[in-house]
Amino acid sequence: MHLITPLIVLACTSLLVEASGHSSFEVVRMSDKHGNGQHARLARRARSLNGRCGVRTKHKNQTMSTEPEETSQSTGIDSNYGAMSILSNGIINVLSSCGPIGATLGVTPVSGPNGDIDWLNCGVNQGGWQPPYVTVNNLITKDLSTAIQDPSSPFKACLPFVGLFEQYAKQFGVPSILIASIAMQESSCNPETQGGAGEQGLMQLTQDKCGAAPNGNCKDPAYNIRTGAQYFANTLKSNNGNVLLTLGNYNGWPEGMTYGQAVAAANGPCCRCQNNLDYIHQNVNGWMQNVNPYESNPRIGKYFNLDKCFS
Numbered sequence: 001m002h003l004i005t006p007l008i009v010l011a012c013t014s015l016l017v018e019a020s021g022h023s024s025f026e027v028v029r030m031s032d033k034h035g036n037g038q039h040a041r042l043a044r045r046a047r048s049l050n051g052r053c054g055v056r057t058k059h060k061n062q063t064m065s066t067e068p069e070e071t072s073q074s075t076g077i078d079s080n081y082g083a084m085s086i087l088s089n090g091i092i093n094v095l096s097s098c099g100p101i102g103a104t105l106g107v108t109p110v111s112g113p114n115g116d117i118d119w120l121n122c123g124v125n126q127g128g129w130q131p132p133y134v135t136v137n138n139l140i141t142k143d144l145s146t147a148i149q150d151p152s153s154p155f156k157a158c159l160p161f162v163g164l165f166e167q168y169a170k171q172f173g174v175p176s177i178l179i180a181s182i183a184m185q186e187s188s189c190n191p192e193t194q195g196g197a198g199e200q201g202l203m204q205l206t207q208d209k210c211g212a213a214p215n216g217n218c219k220d221p222a223y224n225i226r227t228g229a230q231y232f233a234n235t236l237k238s239n240n241g242n243v244l245l246t247l248g249n250y251n252g253w254p255e256g257m258t259y260g261q262a263v264a265a266a267n268g269p270c271c272r273c274q275n276n277l278d279y280i281h282q283n284v285n286g287w288m289q290n291v292n293p294y295e296s297n298p299r300i301g302k303y304f305n306l307d308k309c310f311s
Helices: 154-172 176-187 221-238 243-250 279-284 305-310
Strands: 016-018 056-058
Touching (some): 154 176, 221 243
C-alpha cells in the first residue's frame, strides 16, 4: 500500500511590483498646422515581455487600457491584435533589440505608448535602420470607431470612409485605425489627393497598383483602401509580422536605410521624394493615439526633414 501525501502545487505565482504614482493618459493636443508626410499630403502644408505566469512589473504612471478591442475573424494576419493593449498596462511591452524603448503613457514630440522615436528609428543615425521586432498585437492603439467620437479627433476627415476602413482592415487582419492612420499620414483622408510622383488617393497608391482600378480610377475610395490594406497585409506577412518594418516600407524605408539615404533627394528635383524620418513615430504615437501629429504644438517628430521642400 502506498501512502499518498496531499501535495499542493502552485502552478504560477504572479509577482506584481508596484511603484507609486497616479495614472492618467494625457495627450499633447494643440494647434500648429503643418504637415510632413511623404507623398501627396505634401500638397497641403496643413497636414510593445509579459511574464508567462503573470510576472509583470507595474511601472509608475502606467494604467490598464480600457480601450475596446477589435477582432478579426477573416483571413488576416492576426485575429487577436487587441490583446496586448490590456496586458501591457498602456505602453508597449516587447523585448528590445535596440536599448531602452522609451515608451510613455502620454504623447510627446519624441515619444508615446509605442516607444520613442530613437527606438523606432533604431540605427538610422548609425549603420542603418534595424527596426525592433514588433507585431500588430504588440501595438498600443485606439479603436477607430470609438476614437472618431471624440470631438477633437483628427479622423473626422475619414468619416465618409470608416465603413471601408473597417471592412478591409477586418478582411486583411489589421486594425482599422492602422489603415486609417496611413490614410491620414498619406493624404489627410482626401480621396482626390495626388502625390509628387503620381501616387493616387487616400492610401497614395503607386501607379503599379492601379491596373485593376474601376474605370481606371485609382482614386476610387473602395478600390484605393482595399488595395492599400491588402498591400500592407501582404508586406507584413513577408516581413514575418514586423509591423514597424512594414510601416517603414510603406513610406519607402528599406531595412538598413541611413539618414543620408533618407534625405538624399532633398537637394534634387523631387525634394518630396525623401523618406519622412518621423513617419513611423507620427503613425504609431500620433494618429493611432487619436492625435494629429501635424497640428500638435509642438509638432510630433524630431527630424522634419521634409520642411525644406516648402521653404
